[in-house]
Structure formats: C-alpha cells, structure tokens
Amino acid sequence: MSINNDDVEKIAHLARLAIDPGQLETYTKNLSGILALVEQMNEMDTNGIAAMAHPRDTKLRLRDDVVSEVNQREKFIKLAPASENGLFLVPKVLD
Amino acid sequence: MHKKSLQELALGLANKDFSSVELTRHFHDRIAAHQDINAFITVDLEGSLQQAAEADTILGAGKALPLTGIPMAHKDIFCTDGLRTSCGSKMLDNFIAPYDATLIRKFRQAGSIMLGKTNMDEFAMGSSNETSYYGRVLNPWNKEHVPGGSSGGSAAAVAAQLAPAATGTDTGGSIRQPASFCGLTGLKPSYGRVSRYGMIAFASSLDQAGPMTRSAADAAILLQTMSGFDERDSTSVDIAVPDFSAGLENDLKGLKIGMPVEFFNDDLDPGIASITMDALREYEKLGAELVEISLPNSHLSVPCYYVLAPAEASSNLSRFDGARYGYRTPEYDDLLDMYKKTRAEGFGDEVKRRIMIGAYALSAGYYDAYYLKAQKIRRLISDDFTRAFVKCDVIAGPTAPETAFRFGDKTDDPVAMYLNDIYTISVNLAGLPGMSIPAGMDRDNLPVGLQLIGQYFDEARLLNVAHRYQQVTDWHTLSPL
Numbered sequence: 159m160s161i162n163n164d165d166v167e168k169i170a171h172l173a174r175l176a177i178d179p180g181q182l183e184t185y186t187k188n189l190s191g192i193l194a195l196v197e198q199m200n201e202m203d204t205n206g207i208a209a210m211a212h213p214r215d216t217k218l219r220l221r222d223d224v225v226s227e228v229n230q231r232e233k234f235i236k237l238a239p240a241s242e243n244g245l246f247l248v249p250k251v252l253d
Numbered sequence: 254m255h256k257k258s259l260q261e262l263a264l265g266l267a268n269k270d271f272s273s274v275e276l277t278r279h280f281h282d283r284i285a286a287h288q289d290i291n292a293f294i295t296v297d298l299e300g301s302l303q304q305a306a307e308a309d310t311i312l313g314a315g316k317a318l319p320l321t322g323i324p325m326a327h328k329d330i331f332c333t334d335g336l337r338t339s340c341g342s343k344m345l346d347n348f349i350a351p352y353d354a355t356l357i358r359k360f361r362q363a364g365s366i367m368l369g370k371t372n373m374d375e376f377a378m379g380s381s382n383e384t385s386y387y388g389r390v391l392n393p394w395n396k397e398h399v400p401g402g403s404s405g406g407s408a409a410a411v412a413a414q415l416a417p418a419a420t421g422t423d424t425g426g427s428i429r430q431p432a433s434f435c436g437l438t439g440l441k442p443s444y445g446r447v448s449r450y451g452m453i454a455f456a457s458s459l460d461q462a463g464p465m466t467r468s469a470a471d472a473a474i475l476l477q478t479m480s481g482f483d484e485r486d487s488t489s490v491d492i493a494v495p496d497f498s499a500g501l502e503n504d505l506k507g508l509k510i511g512m513p514v515e516f517f518n519d520d521l522d523p524g525i526a527s528i529t530m531d532a533l534r535e536y537e538k539l540g541a542e543l544v545e546i547s548l549p550n551s552h553l554s555v556p557c558y559y560v561l562a563p564a565e566a567s568s569n570l571s572r573f574d575g576a577r578y579g580y581r582t583p584e585y586d587d588l589l590d591m592y593k594k595t596r597a598e599g600f601g602d603e604v605k606r607r608i609m610i611g612a613y614a615l616s617a618g619y620y621d622a623y624y625l626k627a628q629k630i631r632r633l634i635s636d637d638f639t640r641a642f643v644k645c646d647v648i649a650g651p652t653a654p655e656t657a658f659r660f661g662d663k664t665d666d667p668v669a670m671y672l673n674d675i676y677t678i679s680v681n682l683a684g685l686p687g688m689s690i691p692a693g694m695d696r697d698n699l700p701v702g703l704q705l706i707g708q709y710f711d712e713a714r715l716l717n718v719a720h721r722y723q724q725v726t727d728w729h730t731l732s733p734l
Contacts, residue, residue, distance in 0.1 A: 169616070173567060173605075176596070192606070192610050196559050196560050197556070199626050199627060200626075212488070221484065237579075239580075249585065
C-alpha cells in the first residue's frame with residue numbers, strides 16, 4: 159500500500175515530528191517503499207498462529223514492592239534544558 | 254602491543270613487560286594517529302589513564318582479574334556515568350548519563366580500562382554507520398568503503414587495532430554485519446543473556462549487547478564479564494553462566510552443522526558462496542557433518558522486522574521530548590511545538606523514518622494488519638529454527654549478502670540498505686545467539702564473514718565452533734594496517 163502526503167503529515171503529527179514541507183515528497187516516497195517491503199508479509203496466511211511478542215515468550219518478573227531507587231534529583235535536574243527550583247520547566251500547558 | 258590477544262596482554266601485564274598506563278597510552282597514540290577513521294565519538298584520555306593507574310596498583314598487589322588493566326572501547330549506546338553518551342545522535346550530543354549501564358559497571362569491576370565511546374549509526378539504526386550525527390566511520394580495509402553498522406565504530410576500532418576489543422549491540426545484525434565487513438569475530442548473545450539496563454533502547458524485544466574482538470578466545474573472555482542475570486532488566490534471564498573459555502578446545506567430531514537451503518540459493522553472491530563453502534569444507538575436515546536444513550519463512554524476516562523494530566522504536570524514542578534531558582529546540586510557541594521542533598531537529602532522517610513507520614503500524618486501524626501480523630510471522634520464523642535444531646547442533650551460512658560497500662551506495666534507498674541484514678535478522682526475531690567470524694577475503698581484498706547460529710544459551714558451543722576454525726585458519730589474524 160502506498161501512502162500520500164496527507165497520510166505522512168498525519169503520522170508525523172502522531173509521532174510529534176515537524177516535517178519540512180520541502181521534504182514531504184521524499185518521506186512519502188521512502189515510507190511507501192518501506193510499506194511495500196513489509197507487505198510481503200501478506201503472502202502468508204497467519205490465521206490461528208499465536209502472536210509472539212517476545213523471544214521465548216518470556217514472562218515479566220515481579221519484584222518485591224520496595225524502594226530501590228535513590229534520590230538523584232540534583233543530578234537529573236542538571237541535565238534539564240530548563241529548570242527552576244528543582245523542577246523541569248516546559249511551556250505553559252494550562253491557562 | 255596492539256597485536257596481542259587479550260590473554261597475551263594479561264600475561265604481559267602480569268609479567269610487568271608493560272604497565273596498564275603504558276598500554277593505555279599506546280592505544281591512545283594509535284587512536285590519535287588514525288583519527289581519520291573516526292571510530293570514536295568521545296575519547297577519554299584522562300579518565301582512562303586514571304583507571305590504568307588504579308589497575309597497575311591492583312596488578313602490583315597480585316589481585317588481577319582476566320581484564321584488569323586491559324583497555325577497551327564501548328559503543329556509545331551504553332550509559333557511562335560522567336562521560337557523554339550520545340547514541341550517535343544530535344539529540345543526546347550534550348547528554349552525560351547519571352549512571353552506568355550494567356555492562357559498563359561489570360567491565361569497570363573487572364578492572365578493564367575504557368578508552369572511549371565508539372561511533373555508531375544514530376540510535377543503532379543503520380547498516381553502514383552513515384546515519385551517525387558524528388560523521389561516517391571509514392573501513393580500515395578500504396577507506397572508501399563503509400565499516401558496516403550499526404556498531405561500525407567498534408568494528409573499525411578493533412580492526413585498526415585502536416583497541417584490543419570492543420562492545421557492540423545487535424538488534425538486526427549490528428554486531429555481526431560490521432564484524433563481517435571489518436574481518437572480526439562478533440557475537441550476539443541469546444536474548445536475555447546480557448543485561449540491557451543502561452543500554453539505550455532501540456527495539457527492546459530484539460536488542461542484545463555482545464563482544465567484538467579479533468578471535469573467539471577473546472570473545473569468550475568478554476562475554477564472561479558481560480553475561481549474567483540482572484534484576485534491573487526485566488527481560489534478563491536467570492540462568493547459569495558457563496565458563497565460556499573452558500570448552501573452546503572441544504572436539505568437533507560428530508558435530509552436525511545445518512546449512513539452510515534458503516541461504517545457499519541462486520541469489521547468493523558467487524564469491525561469498527564459494528568462501529562460505531570453503532569454510533564448511535574446513536569444518537568437515539575437523540570432523541563435523543554438514544546437513545541440509547530449511548528455514549522456509551526466512552524470506553519474511555526483513556518485512557517482519559521492519560514492522561516490529563520501528564514499532565518498538567517509535568515507542569522507545571518517544572522519551573526524547575526536550576523536556577528533561579538532551580536537545581531542546583531554541584525557539585517554540587507552545588508545548589506541542591517544542592516537542593515537534595525538538596524531535597525534527599534532534600533526530601536524523603533514518604531515525605525519523607523508522608519512528609513514522611512504527612507510529613503508522615501501531616496507529617488505529619492498522620495495528621492488526623501490521624503489528625499483530627508481524628508478531629505472528631515472528632512465531633513462524635522462530636518455529637523454523639526449533640524444527641531445524643532437531644537435525645543439527647549449529648547452523649552456518651553467510652553473515653551478509655555482500656562485502657563492505659562504498660559510501661553513498663545505499664543512502665538514497667532505505668530498502669536496499671535494510672536488505673543487507675537479510676541473513677542476520679531472523680536470529681534476533683527468534684532470540685538466538687549468532688556469531689560472525691572471518692572466513693576469507695573477496696577479490697577486492699575485503700573481509701567475508703561466516704555466520705554461526707546456535708541454540709538458546711548455547712554461546713559456549715558457538716565459541717567452541719569458532720575457535721576450532723580459527724586454530725586451522727588464519728583469516729582472523731589478517732590486519733588492514
């Protein structure tokens with residue numbers, strides 16, 4: 159299945175990616191090519207096959223509900239692009 | 254000193270032929286002399302010399318472990334406390350991890366020296382190292398050719414003898430294919446063998462870290478240090494770690510080597526086919542028996558992978574939003590605009606393509622047709638291996654459909670690039686251990702790798718099979734410089 163420029167703009171929005179209008183055509187072409195590749199899967203009838211999410215169908219372990227992380231607030235805040243009073247700063251979300 | 258194996262280096266250190274500080278300086282001199290290869294993103298001269306001085310104290314006290322004082326390079330995907338971890342991306346160009354990955358912690362505890370962090374395809378997405386924000390890595394065998402990827406910097410560093418050994422990661426072939434292109438021994442362990450804690454996630458159900466070395470004997474030493482259960486990785490498997498060096502010399506008499514008919518068809522490059530067959534004949538001389546096997550769904554592995562890996566990547570990479578760490582765009586109107594511009598500017602084209610493919614495959618209305626379908630195909634591919642291993646002990650075939658290609662050959666065609674991993678991807682989908690060892694040189698004097706695939710947690714056997722071959726051949730001893 160090939161996708162069009164509108165599809166790519168919609169996907170880019172879902173993925174939170176700004177797309178340069180000049181590059182839209184290239185993305186559409188490349189993504190259509192990749193989708194054509196993955197659609198080779200359709201030649202195989204997979205009815206009744208159980209989906210495999212993990213090699214060896216590993217089950218996730220549970221651990222005891224105890225605190226294992228130490229407080230590294232200072233270290234983390236130092237990495238932030240913007241911070242104030244030990245909090246991460248982002249543009250205003252609510253008025 | 255740079256030609257020695259890990260065992261010889263350990264012996265030299267123990268005998269005081271050279272100190273760890275001298276050894277570390279020697280490799281830094283080589284890194285500086287071969288800067289054009291661009292194998293490293295970050296070199297840590299000061300830190301590594303300090304580690305070497307500490308190692309010399311331990312060596313002097315006679316308390317050395319097998320890697321004490323031995324320099325190494327680590328792929329820049331492993332978080333290192335205090336030293337930049339970029340993952341080959343502008344997004345993390347300024348990121349200094351607040352903690353060590355489990356793998357890094359283990360190597361530190363083993364006393365090895367970290368020379369620096371190696372170049373890689375951005376977020377490990379690529380097969381040529383051309384997607385790195387830090388520029389392309391040159392293949393030491395021919396500097397007009399790619400080193401492979403995504404662990405291309407690690408491969409080039411070890412091939413050019415800028416480090417005695419390195420770590421890599423492999424999601425669809427990223428250890429084995431560059432090992433093949435650069436003439437190295439590279440091993441992707443079974444899923445769950447090596448902790449993924451602190452290893453920046455690309456596709457969490459496929460990613461594994463492993464050694465990139467000049468011989469199977471060296472790989473065994475690295476794998477010993479890397480392996481083991483880690484409660485910080487929820488997919489780490491709690492299974493005993495064998496002594497990987499103990500069985501290296503085991504006799505191969507009676508070993509059954511499976512040859513997948515699908516790998517040896519007319520599509521295979523005749524030069525690679527003939528080198529692969531020569532290697533298999535060598536195994537027959539060692540007492541192994543070749544048996545034909547079939548992996549009938551292997552042709553679906555690339556299509557299946559390019560749904561699952563991008564889907565997992567789109568989810569994993571959603572954490573890069575410019576809010577808490579990494580790059581943030583300088584100008585934005587609101588939160589959504591900040592996210593979109595940050596990610597558009599911080600990620601390169603290939604990463605963006607894969608995020609979009611993943612977002613599409615997971616979006617409403619397409620989930621069943623793509624993601625669920627791919628998970629079912631994954632089951633078929635995994636079942637193929639289960640059936641094949643009834644007939645054989647290991648599987649052998651080519652690592653890559655070609656040798657190292659030229660820069661720019663595939664950059665305009667993502668699908669052509671993806672097909673380079675046609676023989677390696679199914680191993681990740683099944684979670685099996687796989688290895689690439691040097692098996693010859695093509696007519697342009699570029700290395701050709703032989704792939705060996707083992708059963709779950711049977712890395713010891715793979716290493717044994719690789720080591721016996723390396724005892725009777727000398728491809729792994731060839732050096733480009």
